[in-house]
Amino acid sequence: MTQDATEQRVLDAVAARRELVNDAIDEELPMSEPPRLWEATRYLLEAGGKRLRPTVVLLAAEALADVEPLSADYRSFPALDDATIDVMAAAVSLEVIQSFTLIHDDIMDDDDLRRGVPAVHEAYDTSTAILAGDTLYAKAFELMTNTDAPPEHALEATRLLATTCIRICEGQALDVEFERQTDVLPEEYLEMIEHKTAVLYGASAATPAVLLGADEETVEALYRYGIDSGCAFQIQDDVLDLTVPSEKLGKQRGSDLVENKETIITLHARQQGVDVDGLVDADDPEEVTEAEIDDAVAELEAAGSIDYAREKAQELTDRSKQRLAVLPDNEARSLLEDLADYLITRGY
């Protein structure tokens, strides 16, 4: 298939599941008392989102159970033994965790906008945003205990969720620390994004394997699939920030450079002796010119730093797809492979 056809196939698969996930979010997070708190917990979830992580959960379940995509009810999904499992509850749980981390991260990073709308701490206030995140956090654990999976599998999935959340917090803490440092090695940066971003993809891919009763090797392989493609996804984000026109990106191209945010690209460039701090003079995205960004990108290209990131992302994506060899060769597995490609070929 051409790249465009692959992309369309992935987008269709994501869109079909997004609708079901959105319905499930409505069911699992009904309005409750006190209303302001529950409105705030739903606010960001309702503002949009591709639902990539739930899509990974649902596709991995379909690949494992070796069923035709979208043919089995996600709410009573066939496990590898005779059990039926609510894999949708697990999918919603992971999206709810993602939402909680975004709400708290936006407070920490003082980001006012998210998904095109004011961040929760702006739309409400910081206290409500902290509390909405805390509520979602508990809700995610409650959901993970309510999949009807055999208790030993449900407990293992819940433990994986807890460990994943600890890793995410450690990753976020490293990210904050790295912002103050310029001598971070590209390998350390990769470890940070593995913790901060990729482990949630890892958990998304591995959780259905745990719940459905797959063997350890399969669980581990799916976990690594998520980790590798999640890291590639994050690296691609850094590449896109420099290479996609501002109007397509929805924000100033090169804003990471303007805001002195270290990425794998700048860290590689520093290793090559590039004066990264001198690349862009402006320190406000509204004051920088396209010409200035063009020059900076050219210098980073010349140092091989953008290619370094692209190659790293490609290498991780290739490896992530190889991990899927443990799964039966079926349509859902092929969609998971395409999804990994999509994460680094997407234009924005």
Next chain:
Amino acid sequence: MTQDATEQRVLDAVAARRELVNDAIDEELPMSEPPRLWEATRYLLEAGGKRLRPTVVLLAAEALADVEPLSADYRSFPALDDATIDVMAAAVSLEVIQSFTLIHDDIMDDDDLRRGVPAVHEAYDTSTAILAGDTLYAKAFELMTNTDAPPEHALEATRLLATTCIRICEGQALDVEFERQTDVLPEEYLEMIEHKTAVLYGASAATPAVLLGADEETVEALYRYGIDSGCAFQIQDDVLDLTVPSEKLGKQRGSDLVENKETIITLHARQQGVDVDGLVDADDPEEVTEAEIDDAVAELEAAGSIDYAREKAQELTDRSKQRLAVLPDNEARSLLEDLADYLITRGY
């Protein structure tokens, strides 16, 4: 026994378990990477705390298993079937949840001091405090999945923890809302403190019953014991704020009045037609005089509001002790009864 003898007995029981709990906290939360994050997670736990909730966990386990207090190893504790269970992991889990809620509450309430030391967001910064709370939150869930209890019991205990955390968030949201309202009914206030404070006592008492495999009636009775005595504890806090001399209280007596914080006492007084807003003119605890507080307290006494609170606390305590009738009649149960008494007879 005299009140003093009962109190000493409770304090001894708490102190003996506190030492073991503190050792377990050290074991379960070792320093890790990144150091600043893990230091911040441990900071408030190390600053002190009576460890009342873990004590409830451990005493309830001993009462249920009908063993001599402190005779069985909490790390391999005899369940009601043949299993051995790490009830200490559950005890630490609940203390860790308590610590997480304090860290986030102090940010929301803008409280600078906690346990006599700067709050985490003051000692570090707000971002680190949010993240330290989030890390503890996940750690508590991880601990609850690691008690070695049979998976169905462990899963049930983890679900109870999740539900409890949702209730706590709802209670905190109600508390914030009530601060803006003067027409809250005493019954609504009671519901708020049940959510905000008492459910964690409920979970502390019920969790060992779930883990040890007690029947539903016993789990429910212990949960209600915790709820009732937890509510009584919180009401007593409101009484103490008005009746204990400032030097013993460690802060200005009557500070709730000065800060216009509604309590069950002021809400009752409003119902009796007392002009609560006019009771104290000062709006800074450092500017109020003892004479002004004396007059305010006299007016609240005359309206029967302080007695109303005392009677409510006593009624809840009596009921909480009756709940324990489901347990074998043993030394640990008697200590749980004394603990309920202590929560409302304690001087400060």
